[in-house]
Amino acid sequence: xxxxxxxxxxxxxxxxxxxxxxxxxxxxxxxxxxxxxxxxxxxxxxxxxxxxxxxxxxxxxxxxxxxxxxxxxxxxxxxxxxxxxxxxxxxxxxxxxxxxxxxxxxxxx
Amino acid sequence: xxxxxxxxxxxxxxxxxxxxxxxxxxxxxxxxxxxxxxxxxxxxxxxxxxxxxxxxxxxxxxxxxxxxxxxxxxxxxxxxxxxxxxxxxxxxxxxxxxxxxxxxxxxxxxxxxxxxxxxxxxxxxxxxxxxxxxxxxxxxxxxxxxxxxxxxxxxxxxxxxxxxxxxxxxxxxxxxxxxxxxxxxxxxxxxxxxxxxxxxxxxxxxxxxxxxxxxxxxxxxxxxxxxxxxxxxxxxxxxxxxxxxxxxxxxxxxxxxxxxxxxxxxxxxxxxxxxxxxxxxxxxxxxxxxxxxxxxxxxxxxxxxxxxxxxxxxxxxxxxxxxxxxxxxxxxxxxxxxxxxxxxxxxxxxxxxxxxxxxxxxxxxxxxxxxxxxxxxxxxxxxxxxxxxxxxxxxxxxxxxxxxxxxxxxxxxxxxxxxxxxxxxxxxxxxxxxxxxxxxxxxxxxxxxxxxxxxxxxxxxxxxxxxxxxxxxxxxxxxxxxxxxxxxxxxxxxxxxxxxxxxxxxxxxxxxxxxxxxxxxxxxxxxxxxxxxxxxxxxxxxxxxxxxxxxxxxxxxxxxxxxxxxxxxxxxxxxxxxxxxxxxxxxxxxxxxxxxxxxxxxxxxxxxxxxxxxxxxxxxxxxxxxxx
Numbered sequence: 241x242x243x244x245x246x247x248x249x250x251x252x253x254x255x256x257x258x259x260x261x262x263x264x265x266x267x268x269x270x271x272x273x274x275x276x277x278x279x280x281x282x283x284x285x286x287x288x289x290x291x292x293x294x295x296x297x298x299x300x301x302x303x304x305x306x307x308x309x310x311x312x313x314x315x316x317x318x319x320x321x322x323x324x325x326x327x328x329x330x331x332x333x334x335x336x337x338x339x340x341x342x343x344x345x346x347x348x349x
Numbered sequence: 350x351x352x353x354x355x356x357x358x359x360x361x362x363x364x365x366x367x368x369x370x371x372x373x374x375x376x377x378x379x380x381x382x383x384x385x386x387x388x389x390x391x392x393x394x395x396x397x398x399x400x401x402x403x404x405x406x407x408x409x410x411x412x413x414x415x416x417x418x419x420x421x422x423x424x425x426x427x428x429x430x431x432x433x434x435x436x437x438x439x440x441x442x443x444x445x446x447x448x449x450x451x452x453x454x455x456x457x458x459x460x461x462x463x464x465x466x467x468x469x470x471x472x473x474x475x476x477x478x479x480x481x482x483x484x485x486x487x488x489x490x491x492x493x494x495x496x497x498x499x500x501x502x503x504x505x506x507x508x509x510x511x512x513x514x515x516x517x518x519x520x521x522x523x524x525x526x527x528x529x530x531x532x533x534x535x536x537x538x539x540x541x542x543x544x545x546x547x548x549x550x551x552x553x554x555x556x557x558x559x560x561x562x563x564x565x566x567x568x569x570x571x572x573x574x575x576x577x578x579x580x581x582x583x584x585x586x587x588x589x590x591x592x593x594x595x596x597x598x599x600x601x602x603x604x605x606x607x608x609x610x611x612x613x614x615x616x617x618x619x620x621x622x623x624x625x626x627x628x629x630x631x632x633x634x635x636x637x638x639x640x641x642x643x644x645x646x647x648x649x650x651x652x653x654x655x656x657x658x659x660x661x662x663x664x665x666x667x668x669x670x671x672x673x674x675x676x677x678x679x680x681x682x683x684x685x686x687x688x689x690x691x692x693x694x695x696x697x698x699x700x701x702x703x704x705x706x707x708x709x710x711x712x713x714x715x716x717x718x719x720x721x722x723x724x725x726x727x728x729x730x731x732x733x734x735x736x737x738x739x740x741x742x743x744x745x746x747x748x749x750x751x752x753x754x755x756x757x758x759x760x761x762x763x764x765x766x767x768x769x770x771x772x773x774x775x776x777x778x779x780x781x782x783x784x785x786x787x788x789x790x791x792x793x794x795x796x797x798x799x800x801x802x803x804x805x806x807x808x809x810x811x812x813x814x815x816x817x818x819x820x821x822x823x824x825x826x827x828x829x830x831x832x833x834x835x836x837x838x839x840x841x842x843x844x845x846x847x848x849x850x851x852x853x854x855x856x857x858x859x860x861x862x863x864x865x866x867x868x869x870x871x872x873x874x875x876x877x878x879x880x881x882x883x884x885x886x887x888x889x890x891x892x893x894x895x896x897x898x899x900x901x902x903x904x905x906x907x908x909x910x911x912x913x914x915x916x917x918x919x920x921x922x923x924x925x926x927x928x929x930x931x932x933x934x935x936x937x938x939x940x941x942x943x944x945x946x947x948x949x950x951x952x953x954x955x956x957x958x959x960x961x962x963x964x965x966x967x968x969x970x971x972x973x974x975x976x977x
Contacts, residue, residue, distance in 0.1 A: 280955075
């Protein structure tokens with residue numbers, strides 16, 4: 241375990257921060273602008289994992305394994321969320337023959 | 350003691366049970382079943398009262414049911430007071446009540462809401478019993494309000510006629526003015542004595558000095574309550590209008606029982622009144638003025654029930670005059686005899702109205718003597734009784750009052766004798782125009798059924814011999830009722846009549862002779878020939894004024910109704926329409942408009958929602974960053 245921590249610390253913390261920030265921003269922009277639901281779900285995963293990366297980096301630098309526990313929780317929840325998301329996606333494809341998000345816009349006013 | 354408690358609870362509980370049975374079963378019960386149940390309940394209540402009365406030992410018993418209001422130092426129990434005064438009133442209320450319930454079975458049998466009528470009549474009996482049995486002012490006040498409500502309900506019983514509803518409302522509002530007085534009096538007494546129990550208030554009040562301003566105020570306020578309920582000047586205009594209700598209601602509520610509640614209240618508080626000579630003077634003069642007012646207005650009325658209504662007002666004036674002189678015994682005696690003969694007069698009038706198919710105008714009656722024999726004879730007895738012809742009951746009670754008024758104030762005495770002459774005049778005018786001469790109407794008169802005439806006969810007997818209850822010493826009696834009641838209210842018997850036997854004989858001779866003279870005059874005017882009054886507009890000024898009730902209704906309309914209407918109208922047109930409505934409607938409109946605008950945010954486009962969320966998070970982050 242200890243050598244993993246050391247390996248992480250080889251890279252400076254700033255780099256992790258920048259990488260996380262970039263990954264998160266890509267995910268966010270993707271989720272906002274893309275209409276394909278599959279892409280949007282992937283972008284959401286990307287955002288979650290950018291946060292995971294940050295957590296692990298901080299964990300290593302602060303020698304606090306608590307953050308890594310949190311990462312496992314996030315991965316667990318993400319798995320569950322993807323299950324539900326993909327089920328909805330399958331149903332959507334069946335019913336509307338499309339994976340375009342903006343078709344489902346009747347839930348308004 | 351257990352037996353007394355049980356009976357005391359049964360007396361009001363039985364009519365209440367009747368309310369529930371006839372009230373909830375009003376769609377299922379037939380007219381006779383409802384009437385029978387209601388009558389039986391009041392009759393049983395009468396029997397219970399009678400047992401209590403016969404077993405009475407002259408002591409005051411408090412029947413404590415439960416602690417009702419217990420807050421801090423205030424402890425008001427729900428309790429009944431069984432003493433001579435409440436027992437006597439219980440007997441009168443349930444006794445007369447039974448007869449009138451019985452009569453109503455016949456009178457109301459073809460009304461579609463007859464069960465409702467009996468439920469309300471029973472509710473009235475219950476409330477009246479609470480009123481007279483209460484051991485403190487507050488229990489009495491429940492009954493006080495209860496009878497007021499029943500009066501309202503029953504005046505407007507035939508609610509499809511707007512005028513009847515108006516009459517009911519008028520009675521309610523006028524009574525409410527009096528009730529304010531009673532409430533204030535209660536607050537004042539609670540402030541002073543820390544209790545509302547009659548026994549304690551009278552005990553503590555009795556120790557205070559005569560003329561104490563607090564007692565004067567309290568008694569005046571109580572008297573205001575009494576004027577409302579007992580239709581004294583200035584709060585009397587509701588009673589004649591109350592005749593809109595069915596005739597048994599007029600007999601029970603607006604003649605025999607409820608309107609005597611004011612007298613009862615004053616007698617109940619007689620200890621306080623004895624300590625307030627100033628109030629007593631006011632009571633005396635209000636009574637005298639009311640007696641004269643009622644008697645004059647009664648002269649020219651053409652509605653048979655209106656004449657009797659004003660006669661009731663007048664007789665109530667006599668009672669209050671008696672109370673004003675401190676002669677509580679004769680006041681209660683007149684309550685009793687008046688209950689007998691006025692209930693009888695109303696029931697007989699009801700029988701006449703029934704016989705003529707609803708006709709109430711005496712100008713369209715006449716000659717009923719031969720057709721409705723029982724009604725005629727009983728009406729005659731009641732008329733003689735109310736005029737004070739010896740030896741009928743009214744003679745004893747009225748002459749008792751006249752004698753004590755003479756001892757207290759000869760001017761008041763003269764006015765009351767004059768009112769007695771007027772009484773004889775209008776009563777015999779009524780009698781002659783109704784039963785003598787030839788029939789002037791178009792209906793087919795018939796005698797009423799037995800269920801209606803039996804109560805008439807019973808009441809006629811009571812009216813005839815009721816005087817035996819209180820034969821004064823001058824006739825060799827022992828003033829039994831006075832002695833009996835004296836154990837309950839300390840005020841009774843405080844003023845033994847200080848007149849020589851000669852004076853008393855003279856007074857009686859004077860009033861009887863004057864009354865007989867008036868009767869002869871009425872006979873010459875209405876029996877030998879038939880003089881009918883036209884409409885008020887054709888009369889000379891004074892007569893027109895009297896026939897229009899001294900314009901009292903018009904005066905009140907001008908003094909109170911019009912300004913009040915004006916204020917209400919402007920409160921509506923300015924306060925409501927210009928301020929309140931724009932304010933509330935504006936709030937509603939603004940909310941709606943804002944919602945209309947805001948709902949456009951709900952686009953249904955998930956990307957937009959995500960974007961909004963992101964913007965929100967960024968804003969929150971910035972805020973956190975700068976506030977830290």
